[in-house]
Amino acid sequence: MIRTLVYTALSGTVLFSATAAANSYKTGAEIQQYIDTLTEMGFPAPEEDQLVHIPPTMEDLEEADIHPKLKQTIRRGYDLFTNTQQLRGENVFNNMNCSSCHLGEGRMPFSAPIWPAAVTLPDFRGKNGHVNSLEERIAGCFAYSMNGEPPAYGSDDMLALSAYHQWLASGVEMYPKQDIYGRGFPAPDRPEQLSYSNGEKLYQQKCAVCHSEDGSGLRVDNQTVYPALWGDMSNNWGAGMVRIFTAAGFIKNNMPLGQPNSLSDQEAWDIAYYMDNQERPQDPRYTGDVEETAEMFNNFHQHSMYGKDSAGDGGLLGDHENTGDKPFLKPFNVGVPRNFEGNTD
Amino acid sequence: MRKLSITLAALGLATQAGLAQAAPEGDPEKGKQAATMCTACHQADGSGKHVEGGESWPRLAGLNAEYIAKQLHDFKSGKRQNASMMPFANMLSDQQIADVSAYYAQMDATPGQGGENASEAVLKRGEQIAERGDWSEYVVSCKSCHGPDSRGAGATFPGIAGQHAGYIKAQLKAWQEGSRSNDPQNLMGAVAKRMSNEDIHAVAVWLANQSPVAE
Numbered sequence: 001m002i003r004t005l006v007y008t009a010l011s012g013t014v015l016f017s018a019t020a021a022a023n024s025y026k027t028g029a030e031i032q033q034y035i036d037t038l039t040e041m042g043f044p045a046p047e048e049d050q051l052v053h054i055p056p057t058m059e060d061l062e063e064a065d066i067h068p069k070l071k072q073t074i075r076r077g078y079d080l081f082t083n084t085q086q087l088r089g090e091n092v093f094n095n096m097n098c099s100s101c102h103l104g105e106g107r108m109p110f111s112a113p114i115w116p117a118a119v120t121l122p123d124f125r126g127k128n129g130h131v132n133s134l135e136e137r138i139a140g141c142f143a144y145s146m147n148g149e150p151p152a153y154g155s156d157d158m159l160a161l162s163a164y165h166q167w168l169a170s171g172v173e174m175y176p177k178q179d180i181y182g183r184g185f186p187a188p189d190r191p192e193q194l195s196y197s198n199g200e201k202l203y204q205q206k207c208a209v210c211h212s213e214d215g216s217g218l219r220v221d222n223q224t225v226y227p228a229l230w231g232d233m234s235n236n237w238g239a240g241m242v243r244i245f246t247a248a249g250f251i252k253n254n255m256p257l258g259q260p261n262s263l264s265d266q267e268a269w270d271i272a273y274y275m276d277n278q279e280r281p282q283d284p285r286y287t288g289d290v291e292e293t294a295e296m297f298n299n300f301h302q303h304s305m306y307g308k309d310s311a312g313d314g315g316l317l318g319d320h321e322n323t324g325d326k327p328f329l330k331p332f333n334v335g336v337p338r339n340f341e342g343n344t345d
Numbered sequence: 346m347r348k349l350s351i352t353l354a355a356l357g358l359a360t361q362a363g364l365a366q367a368a369p370e371g372d373p374e375k376g377k378q379a380a381t382m383c384t385a386c387h388q389a390d391g392s393g394k395h396v397e398g399g400e401s402w403p404r405l406a407g408l409n410a411e412y413i414a415k416q417l418h419d420f421k422s423g424k425r426q427n428a429s430m431m432p433f434a435n436m437l438s439d440q441q442i443a444d445v446s447a448y449y450a451q452m453d454a455t456p457g458q459g460g461e462n463a464s465e466a467v468l469k470r471g472e473q474i475a476e477r478g479d480w481s482e483y484v485v486s487c488k489s490c491h492g493p494d495s496r497g498a499g500a501t502f503p504g505i506a507g508q509h510a511g512y513i514k515a516q517l518k519a520w521q522e523g524s525r526s527n528d529p530q531n532l533m534g535a536v537a538k539r540m541s542n543e544d545i546h547a548v549a550v551w552l553a554n555q556s557p558v559a560e
Contacts, residue, residue: 033481041483054481059473104480209501209529210490218499220492221559225502258485258535 025056025064025170034109042261043110043182043253051178055107055115055168070163077164080157081106081114084146085224087157093326094147094234094281095217100227101145101241103254107168109182110253110260115169116180118162126299130338134162139333144239147281147324149331185249188265194244196311199274202267206256215278230278232324237283238334243303247272276305277312281324284334290319369440371410371447379441380448382433391449393509395458395553400429401511407454407557411500413446416527425527459510460553471551474544484539487548490532495552496559501529507557513549521545 031054039045046052056064061074080086082105084097098114099105106114117137125132127140135158139150151157204213210226211217217228228234240246252268253260263271283306287293294307301307306318323329380387383405387393391406405413419425420434421442437445463471473479475495478486487495490502497504505513519525520537528534540548 030481037481037483058477103485105477108480206530209532220496220498223493225490225492225498256530256532256535257489258483258532258539259530260483 025060026054030054038109038182046181047179049178050181051172051176052181053115053169053172054109055113056170057107058105061167073160073163074167076156076160077162077167078105080161081164083223085222087148087151090149091142091151091157092146092148093324094232094236095219095224095228096146096235097224097227098141100224101250103257106164110186111182111250112185113168113182114165115172116183118165118169119172119174119176131340134165136333138162138165139331143284143331143334145235145241147234147236147239147326149326149328150333185246185253187245187249188252188268190245190248191266191269194273195270196274196277198266199270199272199277200312202263202271203274206263207271210256215275229275230280232281232322234280236281236324237304237306237318238285238300242276242280242306243300244269244272244276244305245303247275273305273311277310277317279317279320279322281326282320282322282329283318284323284330286318286321286329290316294318368411368414369443371414371443371445371450373444373448373451376441376444376446376448379437379445382436383445386429387449390455391452392455393512395509395511397459397511399511401459401509401515403512404455404457404508404557405449406452408450408503409497409500410443410446410450412497412503413449414442415500417442417446419527425525454504454507454557457507457509457553457555457557460550463547463550463554467547468551468554470544471547471549474540474548475551475555479544482539482541482544484544485536487552494555494559496557504557505552506555508552510546510549510553513552514545517545517549 031052034054035045035052058075058078061071064071081098081102084092084099085095101112102108102114103111104113117134121134121137122131124130125137132140135153138158138161139153142148142150151161207229211229212226214231215229216231216233217224217226219225235241241250248265248269248271251271252263252265255268256262283293283297285293285297287296290307294301305311308317309315310317321329386402387405388402391404393402393404395401416425417434417437418439420427420430421437423431434442460468474484475487478484478489487505490498491505492498492502495504495506516525517537517540520528520534521540523534526534537545
């Protein structure tokens with residue numbers, strides 16, 4: 001039973017040496033199956049010494065030798081992750097589910113798999129400038145991507161979501177030293193020029209059939225089928241997806257659904273650029289002045305169109321007080337510092 | 346943002362108006378008359394029929410009108426090829442296509458057939474494909490496009506829950522072989538090509554056993 005693999009390249013053949021893990025659900029052959037599929041779909045093969053992990057599925061959970069109460073908790077976490085809309089009006093104020101961005105239920109390489117959070121946190125995070133726990137990281141998604149208010153730290157829902165993350169990571173060592181294969185939404189190289197008009201044309205040709213011409217997506221029976229890409233029902237200006245490179249990486253690696261890597265790098269970037277030139281709910285870190293906010297969080301917003309003139313209608317993007325359906329600006333977890341400077345070593 | 350919402354809403358309305366102008370309004374009453382030639386296969390109640398080992402006739406009752414109309418137009422133009430359907434589609438005018446589509450769309454959906462004798466293990470696999478997909482093969486779930494419980498999403502993605510197993514199977518195979526390719530941007534074709542025969546069977550029988558409407 002092998003599940004954590006370190007790849008070594010030898011004479012063009014990818015081989016792996018396996019480290020046995022007690023908590024294992026995928027065999028070496030099963031992991032190879034994923035790698036073969038991914039490379040067939042145009043993704044790179046693992047590089048030498050990258051950490052390759054394929055998380056267990058919900059089918060594996062059924063078979064797992066763990067306490068039935070833990071299984072229930074993980075199932076609840078899975079349910080929240082894939083149907084986050086059940087928290088609508090309480091923790092979620094837009095049309096997003098966690099799984100809207102983290103495809104394959106948070107399990108897939110190149111689609112921001114979520115298990116790395118469980119083995120790399122607590123760690124320092126540049127976005128808020130302090131050491132974040134797993135719960136705090138999840139809370140970040142609620143504040144920005146879900147345009148919401150996170151479930152309370154230590155709450156049942158937070159426990160369930162954490163358990164789901166950790167279950168997906170089972171078998172991986174804590175604080176791995178190796179680079180992680182397929183982590184995040186690896187972005188293609190940025191082309192020299194980004195074109196709004198080309199992005200718009202491509203969006204209407206290739207994306208609008210699902211996400212609709214106005215970016216509002218599609219809901220059926222009060223459930224999200226296709227998430228909103230901009231507007232009130234999308235993520236707010238503080239979400240990672242507003243960084244053009246993140247959206248370009250997501251699009252290149254995942255869209256159209258079922259056809260990853262089918263768009264050229266230029267196409268993926270142009271569509272991302274077009275999306276980022278549209279309006280969305282205010283960044284919860286807003287100070288009351290968009291230019292000041294963009295400057296204050298320049299390490300983030302240098303990659304987005306927030307606080308800049310739209311290449312579309314020319315208006316200043318993010319210059320509004322609209323928080324979408326969320327009846328407040330700032331959830332409890334935004335802007336809360338943490339430091340241990342008073343401690344002695 | 347308020348200004349933006351209004352602009353977006355106006356754009357949405359304009360789009361809908363544009364579609365309405367392009368396609369004539371369907372009249373279900375008139376559609377009923379034009380549909381008399383459809384009943385030999387699709388049955389008077391629109392239920393169609395699962396034909397084991399033969400060509401199954403899809404249930405039309407309760408499907409999205411715009412979806413049915415597009416298929417009929419595609420049969421006519423040859424974009425979707427089917428020897429049985431083409432001559433009938435050719436007999437219909439644009440107005441009759443709209444009428445027939447409206448007629449079948451307003452009918453109560455009937456249960457799917459052909460999944461009755463499937464084993465528990467096969468159904469479980471079918472459920473996995475439909476609800477979660479199998480990412481080890483990069484087969485995405487049915488519901489990610491066909492909507493909650495695969496009961497359909499808008500005019501482009503038809504309800505497939507409660508459709509006959511034989512029909513689902515035949516269509517997936519047609520996409521796989523390339524003999525059906527009238528989906529937008531190869532969205533179905535790309536997935537079907539990645540499916541094994543076993544998985545096509547499993548998902549077809551599981552879907553046939555599901556209710557076509559929310560219970």
